[in-house]
Amino acid sequence: MAKGYKYFEAVEKHAGKLAILTAIMVSIGGLAEITPLFVEAHRITAAENVKPYDALRLAGKDIYVREGCYVCHTQMIRSLRAETQRYGAYSVSSESVYDRPHQWGSKRTGPDLARLGGKYSDEWQRLHLLDPRSVVPQSNMPGYPWLADEPIDSDDIVARMRGLKRLGDPYTDDDIAAAPAALEGKTAMDALIAYLQGLGLPPQTAEEPT
Amino acid sequence: MPQNETYNDQVVRLFLLAAAVWGVIGMSIGVFVAAQLAWPALNFETSWLTFSRLRPDHTFGVIFAFGGSALMGTCYYVAQRTGHTRLALPRLANFTFWSWQLVCILAMVTMPLGITQSKEYAEPEWLIDLLVAVVWVSFGVVFFATLARRRIKHIYVANWYYGAFIIAVALLHIVNNIVLPISLTKSYPVYSGTVDAMVQWWYGHNAVAFFLTAGFLGMMYYFVPRQAQQPLWSYRFSIVNFWALISVYMWAGSHHLMYTALPDWVQSVGMAFSIVLLMPSWGSAANGLLTFNGAWRRVASDPAAKFMVIALVFYAAATTEGSLMAVKTVNSLSHYTDWTVAHVHSGAIGWVAMITIGSLYAMAPRALGRPAMHSKRGMEWHFWLHVTGLVMYVASMWTAGVTEGLMWRATDANGVLIYPFIDSLMAVRPFYLIRFFGGLLIVAGMVVMAWNLWHTAAHARAHLIKPIPVPIPEPEPQQTPAPVPARA
Numbered sequence: 001m002a003k004g005y006k007y008f009e010a011v012e013k014h015a016g017k018l019a020i021l022t023a024i025m026v027s028i029g030g031l032a033e034i035t036p037l038f039v040e041a042h043r044i045t046a047a048e049n050v051k052p053y054d055a056l057r058l059a060g061k062d063i064y065v066r067e068g069c070y071v072c073h074t075q076m077i078r079s080l081r082a083e084t085q086r087y088g089a090y091s092v093s094s095e096s097v098y099d100r101p102h103q104w105g106s107k108r109t110g111p112d113l114a115r116l117g118g119k120y121s122d123e124w125q126r127l128h129l130l131d132p133r134s135v136v137p138q139s140n141m142p143g144y145p146w147l148a149d150e151p152i153d154s155d156d157i158v159a160r161m162r163g164l165k166r167l168g169d170p171y172t173d174d175d176i177a178a179a180p181a182a183l184e185g186k187t188a189m190d191a192l193i194a195y196l197q198g199l200g201l202p203p204q205t206a207e208e209p210t
Numbered sequence: 211m212p213q214n215e216t217y218n219d220q221v222v223r224l225f226l227l228a229a230a231v232w233g234v235i236g237m238s239i240g241v242f243v244a245a246q247l248a249w250p251a252l253n254f255e256t257s258w259l260t261f262s263r264l265r266p267d268h269t270f271g272v273i274f275a276f277g278g279s280a281l282m283g284t285c286y287y288v289a290q291r292t293g294h295t296r297l298a299l300p301r302l303a304n305f306t307f308w309s310w311q312l313v314c315i316l317a318m319v320t321m322p323l324g325i326t327q328s329k330e331y332a333e334p335e336w337l338i339d340l341l342v343a344v345v346w347v348s349f350g351v352v353f354f355a356t357l358a359r360r361r362i363k364h365i366y367v368a369n370w371y372y373g374a375f376i377i378a379v380a381l382l383h384i385v386n387n388i389v390l391p392i393s394l395t396k397s398y399p400v401y402s403g404t405v406d407a408m409v410q411w412w413y414g415h416n417a418v419a420f421f422l423t424a425g426f427l428g429m430m431y432y433f434v435p436r437q438a439q440q441p442l443w444s445y446r447f448s449i450v451n452f453w454a455l456i457s458v459y460m461w462a463g464s465h466h467l468m469y470t471a472l473p474d475w476v477q478s479v480g481m482a483f484s485i486v487l488l489m490p491s492w493g494s495a496a497n498g499l500l501t502f503n504g505a506w507r508r509v510a511s512d513p514a515a516k517f518m519v520i521a522l523v524f525y526a527a528a529t530t531e532g533s534l535m536a537v538k539t540v541n542s543l544s545h546y547t548d549w550t551v552a553h554v555h556s557g558a559i560g561w562v563a564m565i566t567i568g569s570l571y572a573m574a575p576r577a578l579g580r581p582a583m584h585s586k587r588g589m590e591w592h593f594w595l596h597v598t599g600l601v602m603y604v605a606s607m608w609t610a611g612v613t614e615g616l617m618w619r620a621t622d623a624n625g626v627l628i629y630p631f632i633d634s635l636m637a638v639r640p641f642y643l644i645r646f647f648g649g650l651l652i653v654a655g656m657v658v659m660a661w662n663l664w665h666t667a668a669h670a671r672a673h674l675i676k677p678i679p680v681p682i683p684e685p686e687p688q689q690t691p692a693p694v695p696a697r698a
Contacts, residue, residue: 012449013364015357019373022456026378026420029460029483030385030412033476034405040473041405062396065328068262078469080542082619085627093471096403101329104407104470108546108614109247111631133250138632140639142246142253142260156393163392167400 047094052169053195055179056186058160059152060195063188064103067144074105075114075199088115088200095200098169110141115200125193150188154180216677217290218297219577223670224307225283226574229276229566230660232314236271237656241649243268248642258322266321266333272558273331273421275314280566281425282306282349285372287573288432289353292369293360294683303352309345313338325395331414332386336397339387346383350376361683367448371428374456378420386413404471408464415463422557424456426565427494430522433569434498437515438508443500447493454490458483465536468545477538484536491529498522513589517568520597524560528553543619548638549611556604559652564596567659574666579675584665588658595655602648610641 011017053061064070077083079090091114096102120128127134130148132141158179165171183191246252246261253260290297297303317334320326326333334342353376357369386409389397401409435442442448464472464480499522502509509515531553535544544550571589575582583589617634621627669675 015354015365015373018365018370019354019377022370022374023377023381025453025457026374026381026460028457029462030381030416033461033464033479034408034412037405037408037473037476044404066324066326067260068266068326068328070328070330071262071265074546076470078542078545080469080619082621082627085621086618086631091471093404096407096471098402100398100402100406101327101410102403102406104467106330106466106546107550109635136632138636140247140250140635142250142262143255144257144260145255146257156396160392160396160398163390163398167390167398167402 044093044097046097047092050095050097052098052164052171052175053198054175055154055157055161055182056152056191056194057198058164059157059183059186059188060191060193061099061103062160063147063192064195065101069113070103070105072105072107072109072141074108074112076104077112077114083112087112098164100164100167110139113196113199117197117199117201122193122197125196126189129189129192144189144192147189147192148187152183152186152188152191154183157183215296215680215682217680218300218303219287219677221297221300221303221307222283222287222573222577223667224304225279225286226570226577226663227667228279228307228311229283229570230656230663232271232275232279233563234653234656234660235318236268236276237649237653239264239268239271241646241653244642244646244649248639248646257324263322263324263326266326266330267318269331270317270321270333271314273417275318277421277425277562277566278310278314280570281372281375281421281429282310284429284432284569284573285349285353285425286356287577288368288372288428289356289360290680292362292366292432293357294362294680295356295360296680297352298355298359299352302348306345306349306352309341309348313341313345316341320395327387327389327397327399329386329399329410329413331417332383332410335395336387336389336391337394339383339389342383343380346376346380350380366432367442367445367452368428368430368432370449370452371424371431374452375420375425375428378416378424378456378460382413382416382420386410407467407470408472408476411466412460412463415466416460418557419455419459419462422562423459426562427455429569430494430498430518430565433565433572434501434518434522437512437518437568437572438502438505440501440505443497443503447497451490451493451497455487455494458487458490462487462536465541468536468538468541481536481538484533488530488533491533492526495522495526495529498525513586513593514568514571516593517564517571517596521561521564521568524556524564524600528557528561531556543615544611547611547614547618548607548641549615552604552607552611555607556600559596559600559603563652567592567596570659570663574663576678578667578670579678580666580669583662584668585662588662592655592658592662595651595658599648599651599655602651603645606641606644606648610638610645613637613641 011021077087077091084090124135129144131143132139158176161171161176161179243261243265257263286297286303316338320335321333325335327335353372357365388400390400391397399406431448461483462480464476465484468477499519502519509519534540535553571583614634617629617637620629
């Protein structure tokens with residue numbers, strides 16, 4: 001028996017020591033990689049033109065999350081030439097600071113959506129969500145017709161904005177107070193389209209003189 | 211010390227039943243969502259039947275309901291056998307069974323209703339997550355309490371893997387699911403954007419590492435020598451691989467985020483550790499396969515051993531592929547395509563499902579008080595249905611994935627992209643059909659297994675079986691038997 005065996009024997013015959021050593025060994029990797037990101041996260045501030053979602057877009061983002069769109073669509077343009085050619089400028093950290101959870105995705109059964117905003121008209125988006133094959137005959141995306149009749153619960157969205165404020169997103173009391181009016185008469189479909197039309201688009205672009 | 215102690219196989223039998231049922235359910239949902247990708251009309255314009263809501267049901271059903279039940283059942287079986295002791299805390303053990311089934315049912319019902327965190331492989335909302343944490347801690351308590359009352363001083367390596375699986379999954383689950391609840395059905399993660407992505411894939415990758423690898427390696431290290439009827443090829447090698455596996459795996463999660471907005475250094479570290487990971491992965495696979503050395507004839511006549519051997523081959527193959535896909539150059543082609551789907555399924559259908567099925571076939575007759583499974587021909591049928599389906603699935607998705615990867619990056623002489631996105635979807639649709647039929651074969655095999663188990667369990671249902679006595683070893687000179695007080 002090797003000389004060092006007695007040290008190992010102590011682990012091998014003692015469940016508590018084994019458990020503690022295992023816990024230490026599995027923790028090192030995660031700590032090493034995630035701790036620096038936490039530290040750095042405080043330095044990643046939103047890009048100047050990236051604002052927290054307004055009430056309607058927040059409702060839309062949560063519909064996107066609820067329906068599980070991330071299963072087939074990414075929102076992460078990688079820094080590869082073929083990607084930037086197809087989808088636009090590559091995605092950067094400061095763009096997703098208000099995404100809880102992140103919507104980077106892992107699979108593209110459909111195309112990336114990080115810079116979808118403004119690519120199609122609202123009406124196209126509506127038809128496409130109701131019945132994708134009415135505008136893209138070869139598509140295998142499911143339709144989401146129930147969204148058209150689903151009202152938005154403004155109390156719920158107000159509660160969500162308050163929650164996000166507690167988590168550090170810079171909503172003002174005025175933003176939150178204005179939410180019910182902005183959501184008046186809107187459906188889940190309206191909200192989702194507002195969210196999709198805002199993807200990758202700085203909010204003030206429309207007003208900028210060119 | 212009582213000389214008439216028996217093994218507690220009641221809870222093992224319950225988990226065995228649950229694993230068979232969830233296996234059929236989880237994989238059937240998989241076949242259904244595969245069909246939806248080929249024929250989108252199958253979404254029926256109904257919210258809870260829609261692909262994007264049902265796919266998490268498939269992954270949860272297979273990983274946590276089927277895999278989780280099989281892992282907990284075999285863990286209780288193995289801890290008793292390797293420790294020569296009865297399971298500790300029988301009521302808590304029963305609680306882990308019923309509450310885990312409750313977790314699975316709640317999760318599988320709420321997710322299609324749109325109550326979801328939409329964090330991949332951690333979709334259930336915060337209330338269910340809390341229940342998962344309670345069950346998991348209870349599971350750990352039963353396991354370690356059983357270890358504490360073992361009569362064999364030395365802890366057999368299978369228990370090391372089960373122990374690491376329990377500890378690491380608890381850690382991953384808790385860290386990844388820290389959220390601020392807004393209502394009973396909605397919460398926001400405390401992490402956002404890049405940090406959330408890193409935490410999510412640290413979790414996602416290590417769920418693969420500790421749920422789908424370490425846990426099932428625990429199964430492998432007990433049932434493979436048992437079925438080969440000879441000791442492990444190298445015990446020391448299994449220990450070296452254990453420490454290497456658990457310490458290296460945790461570093462590799464960032465390989466899910468290559469070329470993204472994650473800082474470059476984290477991507478490179480993830481890639482490097484993914485390559486290092488080849489060693490413990492091959493080590494465990496080789497150790498398992500070499501255990502059959504000199505007993506290969508048994509493999510030809512024993513379907514359970516056949517499942518185990520092919521499982522180990524697929525474990526070696528899938529981990530090699532995984533390390534390869536973690537290389538940035540390969541990842542730039544493979545990521546976001548169906549190649550990832552092929553890789554996951556060669557691991558899940560090839561390694562995880564096959565080692566589970568092999569172990570269930572090895573364990574079931576013993577736990578059910580029978581000399582053998584009801585039908586050996588049924589096991590042979592299951593084996594060939596499963597392997598044929600597996601090859602159809604994996605080969606079709608590999609082809610689809612490489613096709614997509616190449617079409618997305620193809621440019622003409624002027625550097626202009628050749629294919630619109632929809633062309634790549636059209637190109638892979640025939641492969642979606644092949645995948646669907648492969649999946650059908652796999653589910654058919656699972657139905658055969660369920661039928662076979664049902665008949666094997668006939669005696670157990672009629673309460674004709676007798677509990678198996680624990681073989682109580684002679685106390686060794688320096689051994690202090692646990693529990694300690696041996697004075698009376």
